[in-house]
Amino acid sequence: MKRAVTALVSALALIGCQTLTDPPLDQETVVETAPAVELVEAGQVNPDLNGGKIIALAHEAAGGETFVSPGSLFLSGHNTIYEKDGSSTVWDQYAMWRVFADEKSDAHVANGKVRIEGWSEGQLALLLSFDGEATYNQSGRMEDQSANAMWSNNFGFGAIRNALDFGWTQTRRSDRTIDGKPAYMVQLTDPESGKTLFGFDQSTMQILYVGFDTPRGWHERRYSDYFSKPGINWQQAGRVRLFYDGVMSNEAIWTDFQVGADYSDETFVIETVPVEPSF
Template sequence: MHLFWKTALLALIVVVAPAHAADEPDGAAILAMAREAAGGDAWANAQTLQLSGHAVFYGRAGHKPRSVASDYRMWREFDRNRTVAHGADGKVRIIARSAESLLFEVGYDGETTWTERGVTPKAEADKFWANNFGFGIIRQANKPGFTALRLADDTHDGHPLYMVELTDPTGGTTLFGIDQKSGYIRTMGFRTPRGWHLRTYDDFVELANPRWVQARHVTLYYDGRKSNEVFWTNTVVNASIDPALFTPPAE
């Protein structure tokens, strides 16, 4: 009888262990799931992205919006060899307007950052991008030099999340919250000069040719305080962008 129970116990371990392992993916497996859910290789290797919609900006005090951009647009040209999570990469241009009035604009051509006030000194620009860039590094997660560490699970808006800390080759870290059911990226956070920066992603839509999942509602927080919300209504992937959009103003 003793031998019987020992054999039965060993058989149970053999049967149960693989199932348990399948239910407990590690950080790399979770980010691979997120990559596939977002659009797979087409999403990870996208060349350009154009988004438009509207945005709401809040001040440091009070509950009412500080400003509303009825026309908010972003153009991105991606660097597919990116290795730094929280620095400028590729090319970017953002324009925020309220009716016919310009609220602000910012651009980066791969070297120079500028705003509606002119070219931004590098030290100031580096600080600005450190406060804002971080999401796109997840596209590089499966490349050499990156590590993904699974942390304690969490929830966002009722959705169970896998939490994974992605470390880039320079040591920069970004915390991603991946929906345990859909694989969608629902949260992202990292430390910035302004404090802990959290973004939440909601209202997802899936596009085709290429397959691309876009969050149409993005909310940004710094140290727990809501900073702004963006509502994207139009998404264009891999279309050509006029190089002039990324050209800084003449000094």
């Protein structure tokens, strides 16, 4: 390719130096050039593997239909919060309950239901929930429902489950190396034009990365230490590191999970503050 370009430039230079009295060229030399490569395909292994195919493979690797439509998910473990001054706080008991909506048109808007509890040495450190309409904390229902907007700092991973739904697009991006692992990168665009970038381990198709823009800055999550349990087709990331504008904010270590359990509406409506963990 370089040789062909050099030859072409040289030919143009010679033509530019001709005077009106120069005899016309009586023969043209055909210069063979390589096909152009779109920048979006630069740095991609297996270029025939498009975004939609990668997502389908990732779904299968994560648990197939169980992963795509789990109904609900419960996670428990612990969480370390990193402060700007270099200090850290450990929530030694940490849990999340999640009930998923059937459809999702905006990857970064709260939908379905979620409850998060964090405890540190027996003291409640965090209590936050969304019941499908309103947000709650230790003080109960938050009347300023602009609080719902804060969920946009957290909602994004679930886009992977709806990625093949009608109205969504999947665009493959240049490959990366994430935590030492070659990764396929796919940008999802939801029906509301929101974009979420995912990275997948090229050897296992496990989810390694998600990134999206938030009011707090560019948010990235890195997933590793996957584990499973007997009797269920599900791969759970045991370690999740969260970053905003490149700075790690917290690191969640999940040690257990439960898929498909039923949770009452009261689980997500906070009227009284628990005196001990609800899990």
